[in-house]
Amino acid sequence: MSCWDRIWDKFCEESREKLVDDSCWAEVEAKSYALFMGYLSMAVKGLGFLVLTWTTVVLLGGFIDDLQNNDFWCLTFITLVQTAGIFDVLLTEKLSYIGDAFTSIAYVECTRKSDNIWRTVLSRVHTLVLAIFLCPLVAVYMGGLVVSTMLSVWHLIQQDYHADGVRNLKKALLVLYSLVLLQGVTFCYKLMNSWAKGSIVNAVVHERGFDKDCRDGISDYIRETMIGCEKDPSSVKGRNLITYAVGLMESKSPDDYISGVRILDAFAKKLEAAVKEVEGVDDPHQYTRENILKKHLIMSAASPDIVQKLLQTLGRISIYDRETRGHAARVVASIAHDIHLGKYPKAIGYISSLLDTYEEYSILQPYRADWLYETYEQDFKQISLPVNQDDIVEQGDYDVGFAKTYKKLLEVESDHDLLQAYKRLVEQGFRILRKLAANNDNCRVMFGTPYLLPKIMAPVTSDLLHHRNEDGRMKHIDNAACYSIVQGSMKVIAQLTAATGQIGTKLRDEISCSMELITAMRTILECKECNEMLQKIAIWILTHLHQDENSSPGHEGTQEFITMLVDIMTHDKKYKEARRVVAxxxxxxxxxxxxxxxxxxxxxxxxxHSLTRLIVEKRRCSQMAAEILENICIHCNGDVQSLKTLKEAMPIVVPKLLEEILFWPTEDI
Known part of the structure; x- marks a missing residue:
């Protein structure tokens, strides 16, 4: 390929549109440092090959009989150093092997306590041999290039080669020591620049806004990028933290998988924060682009097991700890819209385990649960709430269990960190279910899962936000932890009731059968201290439940609910405008x-008259008031009493509406 062809290919690559433009990302900008360090490593290794070739072929092969004693041993040492150094310039493999060697010595020392005298003698000999050979090897491997550089400087200054009568020997030695000096200077320069790695890692963490827990993952990313640059500089193309993390998750190593999940969780956490507070984020679209790339790489990965591994991590019986389970839950929540439960038969079981009670969550780490199930199965069932679906027969069982669970959130004396971790896990579980419920096929799977709906509704049906006093009055409980969990539960219920088709009707029928749920949501609507968002969600849930033909006219409580909505919409001084718009x-x-x-x-x-007033005042409810009035005129003209009421009101209402329509253009806008 000619030079012009390469330039043209480079131009085409740069002009090609990418799925996500990551050129301004902090870790991508840090690749220039890794590329620079990789080129320095390539330079050190290339000079090492040249020095090794020069010493073995030119000097030791051609001038071995003419070398002085000190030059011979100096060249021998340089040859050994180059043999060790050219294969691992970054010293990563050396440090690993040396650490393993020291570990073996410590192990041998421990075996000296054995009662067998021959084993004791052999262990001491083994320790002595390892110590004698290991220390010089450590010195050569770790400081060989520096020592070679010092020897080369000394020989270049002295120049006592005793090469009289030997043609080109002095020139050959000068070239050799100059190459070693150049290699040593390059190596020391690379070593000095390597100290900047920590500052670059800190800068990436700070600019990304990640927690300190991600520092090790970013450090490994830069180190792996440096190693990749040393082998092939083009390997860094298209590389960023997200591609690196997904690559780790494809690995068979559990440690790599945990590191990858932790990095993706940091991105998911930033996206979650950006969604909650868009105004306080400089570039909210950046997090959207990151999530697009993350979702694309996970869902279209070469290994289809990534999603399955993430889902398995959520299960109550897992090889990973609580922390990793929480990280995986947030990652799954960020991609849940694209997950089809039909492709993963056991997925809904893993996800529903996120809604388990605090008692089961706090007993042990997930990776110990399997052992406990197998060893102490009967005892475990006695000290925890039922985990088998056959053991649970009524909604009340869930309500009692979840009431006990969430009351723990009110106890300040409890383990705060463990409670907060549990709360976050449950919140992510509801986020996942809410996004899954946006798909009708997923709703069908969720409806067919036994006891899942009672588990979803338990935070609401147990009425965590209210407490009945001795006088019978309901008292509002102000607790942020309970509020966030109840809100998550209600959002899932609202999404399920909005399902379309036959499955939507079945879900609404099933949910409407829970009188505890209906009562709890009406309590929220009637409570003056309840959060406005909860009241909006409650209105939409009850609206969907009462909207079906088989439940609208004669369903118990429909009339009370509609009367409440009319009262909210028409009393502008009693309720806030946002709530009136929802009603x-x-x-x-x-x-x-x-x-x-x-x-x-x-x-x-x-x-x-109230609807007319809302239309004339031209508030946010004006258009909706007009639509309600139109629907009433259409559907109530067959009823005698309703028709009589309309006829009495129209002589007053119609002139006002006509006046508003006719004089609309003359008003200042």
Missing amino acids: AKALVALSSETGSARIIMESNNNLI
């Missing part, structure tokens, strides 16, 4: 059914 949207959906439209009409004698 108005719910009434628009409900008014599309004849039965619900009549209930809306009968809920308030002044409803028509």
Whole structure:
């Protein structure tokens, strides 16, 4: 290939559009340091090959009989150093092997305590031999290039080669010692620059906003990039922390997998924070691009086991600890929209285990659970809540178990770190289920999973946010931990009730059968201290449940719910506008059914006038009020009493609406 062809190929590569532009990412910019260090390593290794060739072929082969004694031993030492150094310039393999050697010495020392005298003697001999050979090897391997450089400087200064009468010997030695000196200077320069690695790692951690736990992973990323640059500089193309982490997860090594999950969790955590606080993030789209790349690499990886490994990590019986389980849960939550449960038959079981009780979570690490199941199966079932689905028969069993669990969150004296880790794990479990429920096929799998719905509804049905006093009144409990878990549960329920088709109808029928759930959500709506977001979600859940034809007109509580919505929408001084808008949207959906439209009409004698006032005032509810009024006129004209009410209100309402329509363009905008 000609030079022009290479230039053209390079131009085409640079102009080719990429899935995600990572050129401005901190770790990608740090690749220039790794590339520079890799080139220095290549230079040291190349000079080492040249020196080794020069000493063995030119000097030892051609001038071996003419060399002085000191030159001979100096060249021999340089040859040995080059033989060891050219294969591992970065010293990683040397340090590993030397550490293993010292470990073997320590092991041999431990065997000296044996009662067998011959074994004791052999161990001492073995220790002595290892110590005699190991110390010189350590000195040669670790400091050989520095010593060779010092010897070369000394010989270049002295120049006592005694090469009189030997043609070209002096020139050959000068070239050799100059090459060794150049190699030593390059090696020392590389060694000095290697001290900057820690600062670069800290800079990447700081710029990325990662926790200190990711520092080791980023350090390994830079080190692996340096090693890759030494072997092939083009290998760094397209390399970043996400591609590196996914590559680690494809490895068969559990340690590599844990490191990869920890790095991806750091990205998922930043994405989660950016979603919660978009205004406080400089570039929220950056986290979206990162998530796109992460999702693409995981879902289209050469090894299809990555998603399966992530899901297995979530299980209550896993080879990984609680920390890794939490990291994997956040990673799965960030890609859950693209997961199809039909491809992973056991996935829903792994995910549902994230909603287990605190008692089971706190008993032991996941990787010990398998041993406990096998060894003390009966005792384990007695000290923990039921783990077999056959042992659970009613919603009340879940409510009692989860009530005990979440009351732990109110105890300040409890293990705070363990409780917080458990809370985060449950929150991620609800996030995963909510995203999975956006797919109707996943909803079908979730509906077919025994006892999953009661487990999802347990935080709401156990009514963690309210406590009944002795006088029978409900008291609001202000606890952030309980609130976040209840909100996660309600979001999953809202997503399930929004499912379409036959599976959506089945889910709504199943959920509407839980009177504890309906009662708890009405309590949230009636509570003046409950969070506004929870009240909005409760409105949407109840709206979906009452919207089906078989539940709208005659379903118990439908009339009370609609009356409550009308009261919220029409009383602008009593409720905030955001909550009134949600109630108005719910009434628009409900008014599309004849039965619900009549209930809306009968809920308030002044409803028509209230809707007219909202339309005229041109607030956020104006358009929705007009849609409700239209639906009422369409569906209530067959009812005598409703028709009479409409006829009485229209002479007053219509002129106001016509006046608003006719004079709309004349108003200042």
